[in-house]
Amino acid sequence: MTSNAAPGRSAGHPFDAAVRLTQVGEGRFGGHTSAEYANMVGPFGGVTAATLLRAVQVDPRCAGDPVALTVNYAGPLAQGPFTVEAEPVRTNRRTQHWALTMLQDDVVAATATAIVGARPETWADTEAVPPSAPSADEVKIADLAGLVPWTDNYEFRFVDGAPDLGTGPHPTSATTLWVRDHPARPLDHPALVALSDVFIPRIMMRRGEYVPSGTVTLTVYFHAGPDLIAAQADRPILATAGSDRLGLGFADQSVRLWTPEGGLLATSHQMVYFK
């Protein structure tokens, strides 16, 4: 039974194994891509981004909860080991700024910046409006088996805008779905990062066919504090994606992640290269 286990893999959730880092020096961490989160080329970008946030969180110098993360996908990451360099470039009273680099064979695969800080209770309001959707229980779990390995680690329930490639062009790029880790896993900030990247490139939605494309930069803004994340636990998240503009080889893509009660967990934006 255990002979197939990857080296260093615990009995925990595959996501925890995928984002696992071992400190090898001050601000220096070793990790290994996960075959379970493989994409068409290299690993699922959401897990790469989650791993970079994880580096900040496990660094003993980390002083605060996540505020914002930007990850730039500089080049393909091969299956295998990688190194993350993390530097707290400035620590203020309220925020701490990090610069990160992910390297493979001394070549930069990704860069990132992250901001952590105090998240005190303040005046608050949510202006964005959650999409209307039936409860997760009422929506069938999509069968995406065989598409790419990483999708097996999520439970997708499409409410609107399922990616029916091969059915021709769609008039909009809007998708609404319920999503959670599979098997279910209590939510945390790295998982939130990965969940913000589960949507296929909007150019494929629009064209209704496979288009060579990939995220070049992803930004996540964290709105949830520890209480909302704990309350969300391992329940499905209501997520929406859409694009403002596709053209000149790039398309933007904006995502909102909601609790079933209408709490905004995170918003995310990315630019996607396409052919």
Add this chain to the structure above:
Amino acid sequence: MTSNAAPGRSAGHPFDAAVRLTQVGEGRFGGHTSAEYANMVGPFGGVTAATLLRAVQVDPRCAGDPVALTVNYAGPLAQGPFTVEAEPVRTNRRTQHWALTMLQDDVVAATATAIVGARPETWADTEAVPPSAPSADEVKIADLAGLVPWTDNYEFRFVDGAPDLGTGPHPTSATTLWVRDHPARPLDHPALVALSDVFIPRIMMRRGEYVPSGTVTLTVYFHAGPDLIAAQADRPILATAGSDRLGLGFADQSVRLWTPEGGLLATSHQMVYFK
């Protein structure tokens, strides 16, 4: 007449003087903050961001047009000289990734990442819808004199959601306005970056009063190619801003910049610290 001119200041537009950089080594540039773009504390963040993009553009290694820029405001910038370090961390066939640092007295004031690349004609569509607004000519230019120095360098024509501080809470943070450089100046990518940051923090809009606050991270996605930018020339841009969520000491803020004909020039997102 010329005795009051700042050293090195040409007769050009104040914006060009504010973002001017002198190369002092490979990937190393010297600049100086502009008193004309001063904010309450330090310079207007939009000009800081524009200066970082400018560093990429003037570096002889730059290979492409702007795709995306993320600037992190790590600490206050004092009036005076600063240094920008710019490194092309990876150059691919279609994209080039840059890492940047702005330093003052060897202390990190800002970090940034930028992506430039080829912007070929491709399949294109704009899904975002421009706001309905009277033409710029029909909207009165707002008198913001004395607020902070930098606003004198822009012409603001508020269509909706003018920042009437002191009038009490507003139900939404939405603002629509026509804006351009003052004096008028032909549009370019650095100007677009600065223009995406001309909105006051949405927390002040909502509260209807001054609230200590400031951008911690700003991301700009460039949708316009050279043709759209040339066609826009020095005409007013129709701009919208709004927030998805304000809470736990931070608020996001999303901006869209439109040509009068409904061309989407750029979209921008930021996280703003507030008390």
